[in-house]
Amino acid sequence: xxxxxxxxxxxxxxxxxxxxxxxxxxxxxxxxxxxxxxxxxxxxxxxxxxxxxxxxxxxxxxxxxxxxxxxxxxxxxxxxxxxxxxxxxxxxxxxxxxxxxxxxxxxxxxxxxxxxxxxxxxxxxxxxxxxxxxxxxxxxxxxxxxxxxxxxxxxxxxxxxxxxxxxxxxxxxxxxxxxxxxxxxxxxxxxxxxxxxxxxxxxxxxxxxxxxxxxxxxxxxxxxxxxxxxxxxxxxxxxxxxxxxxxxxxxxxxxxxxxxxxxxxxxxxxxxxxxxxxxxxxxxxxxxxxxxxxxxxxxxxxxxxxxxxxxxxxxxxxxxxxxxxxxxxxxxxxxxxxxxxxxxxxxxxxxxxxxxxxxxxxxxxxxxxxxxxxxxxxxxxxxxxxxxxxxxxxxxxxxxxxxx
Amino acid sequence: xxxxxxxxxxxxxxxxxxxxxxxxxxxxxxxxxxxxxxxxxxxxxxxxxxxxxxxxxxxxxxxxxxxxxxxxxxxxxxxxxxxxxxxxxxxxxxxxxxxxxxxxxxxxxxxxxxxxxxxxxxxxxxxxxxxxxxxxxxxxxxxxxxxxxxxxxxxxxxxxxxxxxxxxxxxxxxxxxxxxxxxxxxxxxxxxxxxxxxxxxxxxxxxxxxxxxxxxxxxxxxxxxxxxxxxxxxxxxxxxxxxxxxxxxxxxxxxxxxxxxxxxxxxxxxxxxxxxxxxxxxxxxxxxxxxxxxxxxxxxxxxxxxxxxxxxxxxxxxxxxxxxxxxxxxxxxxxxxxxxxxxxxxxxxxxxxxxxxxxxxxxxxxxxxxxxxxxxxxxxxxxxxxxxxxxxxxxxxxxxxxxx
Numbered sequence: 001x002x003x004x005x006x007x008x009x010x011x012x013x014x015x016x017x018x019x020x021x022x023x024x025x026x027x028x029x030x031x032x033x034x035x036x037x038x039x040x041x042x043x044x045x046x047x048x049x050x051x052x053x054x055x056x057x058x059x060x061x062x063x064x065x066x067x068x069x070x071x072x073x074x075x076x077x078x079x080x081x082x083x084x085x086x087x088x089x090x091x092x093x094x095x096x097x098x099x100x101x102x103x104x105x106x107x108x109x110x111x112x113x114x115x116x117x118x119x120x121x122x123x124x125x126x127x128x129x130x131x132x133x134x135x136x137x138x139x140x141x142x143x144x145x146x147x148x149x150x151x152x153x154x155x156x157x158x159x160x161x162x163x164x165x166x167x168x169x170x171x172x173x174x175x176x177x178x179x180x181x182x183x184x185x186x187x188x189x190x191x192x193x194x195x196x197x198x199x200x201x202x203x204x205x206x207x208x209x210x211x212x213x214x215x216x217x218x219x220x221x222x223x224x225x226x227x228x229x230x231x232x233x234x235x236x237x238x239x240x241x242x243x244x245x246x247x248x249x250x251x252x253x254x255x256x257x258x259x260x261x262x263x264x265x266x267x268x269x270x271x272x273x274x275x276x277x278x279x280x281x282x283x284x285x286x287x288x289x290x291x292x293x294x295x296x297x298x299x300x301x302x303x304x305x306x307x308x309x310x311x312x313x314x315x316x317x318x319x320x321x322x323x324x325x326x327x328x329x330x331x332x333x334x335x336x337x338x339x340x341x342x343x344x345x346x347x348x349x350x351x352x353x354x355x356x357x358x359x360x361x362x363x364x365x366x367x368x369x370x371x372x373x374x375x376x377x378x379x380x381x382x383x384x385x386x387x388x389x390x391x392x393x394x395x396x397x398x399x400x401x402x403x404x
Numbered sequence: 405x406x407x408x409x410x411x412x413x414x415x416x417x418x419x420x421x422x423x424x425x426x427x428x429x430x431x432x433x434x435x436x437x438x439x440x441x442x443x444x445x446x447x448x449x450x451x452x453x454x455x456x457x458x459x460x461x462x463x464x465x466x467x468x469x470x471x472x473x474x475x476x477x478x479x480x481x482x483x484x485x486x487x488x489x490x491x492x493x494x495x496x497x498x499x500x501x502x503x504x505x506x507x508x509x510x511x512x513x514x515x516x517x518x519x520x521x522x523x524x525x526x527x528x529x530x531x532x533x534x535x536x537x538x539x540x541x542x543x544x545x546x547x548x549x550x551x552x553x554x555x556x557x558x559x560x561x562x563x564x565x566x567x568x569x570x571x572x573x574x575x576x577x578x579x580x581x582x583x584x585x586x587x588x589x590x591x592x593x594x595x596x597x598x599x600x601x602x603x604x605x606x607x608x609x610x611x612x613x614x615x616x617x618x619x620x621x622x623x624x625x626x627x628x629x630x631x632x633x634x635x636x637x638x639x640x641x642x643x644x645x646x647x648x649x650x651x652x653x654x655x656x657x658x659x660x661x662x663x664x665x666x667x668x669x670x671x672x673x674x675x676x677x678x679x680x681x682x683x684x685x686x687x688x689x690x691x692x693x694x695x696x697x698x699x700x701x702x703x704x705x706x707x708x709x710x711x712x713x714x715x716x717x718x719x720x721x722x723x724x725x726x727x728x729x730x731x732x733x734x735x736x737x738x739x740x741x742x743x744x745x746x747x748x749x750x751x752x753x754x755x756x757x758x759x760x761x762x763x764x765x766x767x768x769x770x771x772x773x774x775x776x777x778x779x780x781x782x783x784x785x786x787x788x789x790x791x792x793x794x795x796x797x798x799x800x801x802x803x804x805x806x807x808x
Binding site: 251286386390 | 654658659660662665668690691718720775779782790791794
């Protein structure tokens with residue numbers, strides 16, 4: 001049995017994801033669809049709207065056969081490390097292909113871009129450095145450097161989030177010479193950042209926006225998500241009493257920043273270039289997370305970069321830890337969040353070939369990356385009432401979800 | 405003009421405190437009554453029921469002329485360091501006498517006890533060490549060692565909290581050869597720990613208990629506190645929306661403990677002898693602060709010791725910091741919280757003789773002990789809504805309270 005890997009956040013799992021799985025199944029000809037999914041916190045530096053277990057269940061109900069966790073230190077990162085963690089995890093599981101969504105749906109664009117970048121590496125680096133030195137943000141600098149080597153074109157716009165991620169997957173596969181065939185599916189309708197829902201395919205951003213603004217699953221949302229996602233969302237909200245959004249975390253973040261020394265803050269991942277001073281100063285006058293973000297935001301410190309920094313402050317994640325954990329050229333383990341019969345059979349088939357621990361539940365003595373995952377989980381649930389906080393947190397030490 | 409010093413917590417300021425001030429004024433013959441008062445957190449390891457500024461105002465309204473702050477690293481400590489910080493602060497201010505409440509009201513008991521301890525120091529130390537090694541708590545071990553050298557007698561019961569503190573003041577004065585006359589006033593009626601209110605003199609413990617259980621200032625409470633205290637209590641509660649009690653801090657403490665590593669926890673003041681393991685393990689199952697305390701309490705880890713540890717966890721106070729800050733033989737500064745005309749005149753008179761900085765408001769560059777005070781203050785207000793949290797916290801950088 002062959003497997004195809006998808007890199008996902010499913011925040012939440014919607015009809016566009018169902019479509020992507022169906023297309024990936026078609027073009028990969030694989031029997032087992034494996035999702036490597038972010039856990040409590042997401043790539044753009046946000047808490048997931050509901051927890052990873054509920055999100056995994058929604059995915060397993062509608063086409064995914066096996067869900068594994070993208071470890072925290074890779075999940076809350078810019079595209080390079082995010083892609084590295086995801087691709088190396090899928091590689092451990094022995095997938096034959098990896099399929100991602102893109103604007104063009106043409107994999108040759110990505111492969112050609114990779115070769116062009118390799119050939120013009122030095123030029124790219126020079127322009128990137130000059131641009132960064134001029135004080136602009138990394139995404140902007142990278143965009144300019146790509147343009148300079150004619151890498152970002154109309155067919156292959158490397159300023160679009162999905163293209164950036166897709167390119168990073170291809171780059172990781174080819175840099176590591178992995179026996180994984182990269183595949184891409186053209187995204188249907190909604191753009192990544194679209195904020196309004198129209199029709200049966202909506203962006204996760206627009207679904208979350210409507211969900212948190214209206215605080216209910218509207219008719220429009222229902223139209224754009226599978227019934228099973230609707231059920232998981234309802235169950236989670238009923239149990240937890242809330243969705244997870246940044247503003248809920250403001251009291252904890254504010255408490256944390258005001259009771260840390262400048263030196264301690266400067267050791268946190270993402271607190272760079274003296275940001276600790278601005279963070280603490282702003283804390284003296286802000287009344288909300290949004291206000292804090294607005295106060296800190298500049299051309300150089302993008303929204304996403306600041307949000308990621310706040311995630312790392314909340315989870316007490318040090319630069320030193322990230323440096324050690326993200327450096328190795330293979331993953332330390334693969335953590336299974338859930339599977340169905342196909343996923344189970346695939347694990348059984350691959351078991352002997354996987355040469356890192358396959359973690360089915362968290363135990364007492366653990367890899368430092370799993371300890372970090374636990375901390376992220378504790379931080380994630382911290383906003384909930386004591387009883388539900390303990391109960392949901394307890395999912396971490398339970399066996400994986402089985403939909404058999 | 406001469407001054408008499410009192411060591412206080414005023415949590416809250418009640419009729420027993422008014423009586424103590426009147427008696428101290430009489431026997432000391434001093435014109436200026438100076439209170440050195442704990443700030444946000446108290447000796448027994450609890451948040452003060454209302455903040456230090458409101459408590460200082462209540463004291464200045466009814467007999468105290470000058471309120472200075474007992475710095476955090478000395479305030480949340482066992483009697484020895486608590487007394488050291490308080491007495492050295494009063495010494496910097498040049499007080500002629502120090503007057504404390506005791507059961508017997510006989511100062512000779514304390515002075516004789518001091519000499520007896522000096523003579524039998526070695527015996528005392530030996531018994532203390534043996535008792536501690538047998539696994540009992542420090543207070544119990546100390547009690548046994550005092551009994552062994554016949555120090556704790558009926559007239560001078562060194563197991564009573566007020567006698568322990570009084571003895572520590574006398575010991576500090578005499579150990580440092582300070583030109584301060586120790587005085588004591590017999591406590592009227594209620595014991596330190598009494599939990600029920602009867603008559604016009606009630607213990608602070610009983611007042612707090614009634615206040616937080618009934619969530620209102622009952623007739624019994626009104627009878628046992630000055631009108632001015634009643635007003636400050638009402639104003640504070642109206643503004644903050646709550647009293648400060650441990651349970652309010654549970655979400656923050658739980659978040660903090662679960663997102664710290666074992667190693668980080670073990671660096672916090674009071675987290676000794678592997679308590680970090682028990683702390684984290686218990687955090688997996690407790691629903692409240694009270695439950696956490698019950699789970700951790702043993703013969704060796706007394707309630708007070710555990711509460712102090714929780715204060716230091718909440719305020720992120722390291723062993724290393726306490727070791728450095730509490731070690732010097734004189735205070736680094738004296739911080740003024742408020743005064744009336746007499747207090748102002750006394751400061752003016754003493755100004756040139758005080759050879760450490762007299763802090764009137766917190767500024768930008770500060771002594772590490774004041775930075776710790778700010779952190780304690782941030783932790784203290786963390787439970788409040790954003791607007792009132794910022795407003796109350798802002799009192800730290802305002803000039804002292806003046807009741808002129």
